[in-house]
Amino acid sequence: MAPGKTANRKPRTAVLxxxxxxxxxxxxxxxxxxxxVNMGCDVHALILTCxxxxxxxxxxxxxxxxxAKILGLTKVHWGAFEDTRMPFYERVIPAIEKTVKEVCPHxxxxxxGKDTHQDHRHVSTxxxxxxxxxxxxxxxxxxxxxxxxxxxxVDIRDSIKEKFRSLSCHRSQVMKTNVELQSILDIAxxxxxxxxxxxxMSYAEAFCSLRMFLLQPAERTPGGRLRPARGRHGSG
Ligand SMILES: [Zn+2]
Numbered sequence: 001m002a003p004g005k006t007a008n009r010k011p012r013t014a015v016l017x018x019x020x021x022x023x024x025x026x027x028x029x030x031x032x033x034x035x036x037v038n039m040g041c042d043v044h045a046l047i048l049t050c051x052x053x054x055x056x057x058x059x060x061x062x063x064x065x066x067x068a069k070i071l072g073l074t075k076v077h078w079g080a081f082e083d084t085r086m087p088f089y090e091r092v093i094p095a096i097e098k099t100v101k102e103v104c105p106h107x108x109x110x111x112x113g114k115d116t117h118q119d120h121r122h123v124s125t126x127x128x129x130x131x132x133x134x135x136x137x138x139x140x141x142x143x144x145x146x147x148x149x150x151x152x153x154v155d156i157r158d159s160i161k162e163k164f165r166s167l168s169c170h171r172s173q174v175m176k177t178n179v180e181l182q183s184i185l186d187i188a189x190x191x192x193x194x195x196x197x198x199x200x201m202s203y204a205e206a207f208c209s210l211r212m213f214l215l216q217p218a219e220r221t222p223g224g225r226l227r228p229a230r231g232r233h234g235s236g
Contacts, residue, residue, distance in 0.1 A: 014042045014074075016105040016134075018096065018127055020119035021051035021083065022064040023170040027188055028140025029109045030071060030163035031156030032205050036107075037072035038159070046099045048079035048086065048123055055172035067169035070162055077102075086122045089129075096123075096130035105134055112139040112208060114147040128210060138207040143177065143187055150206035153199035160192060160203045 015036045017025040025033070025045055033043050047064060050057035061078070068076045077099045079092075086092060100108070110127040111120040124139065131137050141148045156163060164185055168174065174183050196204040 013040065014044065014103050014105045015107050015109070016044045016046060016100065016103045018046045018048070018099075018108060018110040018123060020048050020086065020111065020117070020123045021054070022047055022060045023051075023067070023167065023173050023184070024111065024120070024142060025109065025140075026067055026071070026163065026166045026170070027142050027184065027191075028111070029138075029154075029205055029207075030166050031159040031192070031203070032109070032154040033073070034071050034159035034162040034166075035154065035156065042074040042103075043072070044075050044077060044099070044103045044105070045073055046077040046079065046096065048092070048095070049081045049083040049119065050078070051083050051173075053083040054176060059172055060170075063170045063172060067166040070166040070169060072162075084119060086119045088122055089126060092122060092126040093130050096127055100130055100134065105131075107136040107138065108134045109138050109140050109207070112141055112145045112148050114145060115142065116144045116146065117142075120144065136212045137210040138212065139210065140205070140207055141191070143179075143184075148206075148208060150195070150198075150208050152207040152209050152212065153195065153201070153204045154207070155196075155199075155201045156192065156203050156205050157201060163192075164188065 017029055017033055019025040036043050045068060051060045064076055079095050108127065108131045111124040113121060113124040115121050138152060167184055167188055177184055177187060192203040195206040196202050
């Protein structure tokens, strides 16, 4: 491109949510994703395993597809990793990078790094590297998260129904909470009310920020804009 000229680039309006298993992103950021969809953004999901330790892989893939329709997601991308046995770094970072390059998101949502589930921890850590050039990277919580002190909140009053409906699509998982008498819907509602109370809303989702721009970086500032991930793997 000639100096001084600006490209007529399409604004980056894509969002990518990354989860280890089917139903992770719905719990952590389903209401927020639906709000992005309502705003006209392309919202993608990357699910690294089929969650086959919690149910038949094919069933869980179908449940995830049904959930994605409720949320209005553009596409569900799948990793090919084994549930509960995800490798650390070597293959996971390139797999996440591949989707980040394809989607070119302005915001990535992923598990919080403090989590008792090893898959969640690994995916969080690998995403920090793979999304190193994405402007906004936010960590969501789940039932197995600990040490989570959010400072970013999203009002999900207008999308709470879709969040719960999308969670309900994961029928094989709804009662597999390891908490007596509590379904994942019960726990998700309690969390949404608690986080809402913290920000004076009736329902909210909460996030910790690795990196977040209050105003999006200028797309056309020479040398000043953040570009999609590229280059060598693992060069965080
Ligand atoms: Zn999970």
